[in-house]
Amino acid sequence: MKRISTLFLLLFLAGNLIAQTEAELIPADTSYWLKEISGGLNLNQGSFSSNWQGGGVNSIAVGTYLNGRANYAKDKWTWDNTMDFAYGIVKNKDEDGRKSTDRIYLDSKIGYKINDKWNYFFAVNFLSQFAPGYDFGEDEKTLISKFLNPGYLTTSLGFEYKPNDEFSLRISPLAPRWTFVTDTELYTNVENNYGVEVGKKVRTEWLAFNLLADWNKKLSENLTLKMRYQMFANYETLAFDTIDHRLDLGLEAKVSNLINVSLTSLSIYDIDQDDKIQFSQGLALGISFKRGNFPEE
Template sequence: MKRISTFFLIILFCGQVFAQEEVALIPQDTSYWLKEIGGGLNLNQAAFSGNWQGGGVNSVALGIYLVGRANYAKEKWSWDNTMDFIYGVVKNKGEDGRKSNDRIFLDSKVGYKINDKWNYFFAVNFLSQFAPGYEFPEDQEKMLISKFANPAYLTTSLGIEYKPNDEFSLRMSPLSPRWTFVTDTDLYLNVPNNYGVEIGETVRTEWLAFSLLADYNKKLSDNLSLMIRYQMFANYETFAFDAIDHRLDFGLTAKVSNLVNVSLTSLMIYDLDQDSKIQFSQGLALGIAFKRGNFPKKK
């Protein structure tokens, strides 16, 4: 709960900073910047009387998210920055609290315009999680299987981008080195494959690789927006169909009022270094939200 409290304070602080920037005197050069930050708090709760016969368990779930972007564009040069932080916990009566969601996504891209639809680009991308994650075997103590920087992925990419409009972009990089970090050298005791990092080491480097990132953000109506992000990573040295990494993020948000929204999110991952099967998570939440920025509203 301390992590959630700290994270929520960060959201409030960031919102206040952006609010102050809106009324501050803006230097001439900042006209090339578009900035936006948003966040929210979701709470779910269920309670049953002691004589409830329908089955069920008392529970509380709390989720926090913080998203932001800051884009610079001048003449043929552009610099786009994105962050996506999510953290959630659920506490069922008689059980320890467990993570329901945990994501750190940071992306920064420098682009040079070729024409109205194509750009050269160089990008850096970071993926990890905030807090420890556990597996809960029956009749056994919980086992640590992940935590911050265990694993973490740092990917750089150089290539070409197709961006026909403000809603869709597709990056293709034939040169995309990736570093996988597992800083806890004892984690392999609970995760035998050690997320692809050699046991005893803390970093795995994949120099020769191809990556692809497709991003789609669509305002379906005044109160409904859609986000889809697909990432692919293929190591040339171990190239095989079942060795290609895939990640698909999906988000659908409906605005109920200026402060309240409903969101549906899902995440699918296929990574042979983690598991031989597709991993899937999904969440539905109602909560309060805020957004500030100077991006033009999409029609």
């Protein structure tokens, strides 16, 4: 009996030693990172027979997007990074291909928690497009934009209100912005040259106010609403009609693991581009993917 007790004691001690050794061999999760990448491809096509009486034109449209985010959090410090790329083209019969969407959006923000809802933050934001854009006339097309024509680099320092994981509001009383137009001949096609002085490639606005609101709401199991609003005001030229506004809206419905339907819209008011509100919208059906370790909302 004594030998059996001794054997059980040895087995118990050995088991504890093995378990402790295995625990020491498994490294603790100290990455503090959440990462995600998603993308998709949308295709729209329409065709008509030569005797179709309802009117119409053969067309094909292709669009693609790639989104990513990588967020770090440890103690009171956070570092959030966002990437939003989109490009699409539409081709109608007997016409050149034309862009339907073109977006480069990069954002990086470092935050320090004040309390459960408020943070200090410093952020860098970049906005431009990939490919040349044209104004199509009856007989010719005119170049009006391309990569870094224009491009916007905005830095901001201020306070962030974040009551939950769905909504955030950045308020920055100090937000210098650089507007790039690297093609010094573009002013011949764009009269106001996106606010950059003719002959120069960069306009610097040191004294400015910036506001950015983000709202990602899961309306149901397969329906998601995304909204991003940006406002920029130059203190030196401050007037109601000189404040820039940009509103991105997106509604995405997931049909299956691969198939989704999306409705997007973009509204811009920038007097350096046009004195009226610019608006675009798109509806697409396509395939999509998502990979990452963010928890399900």
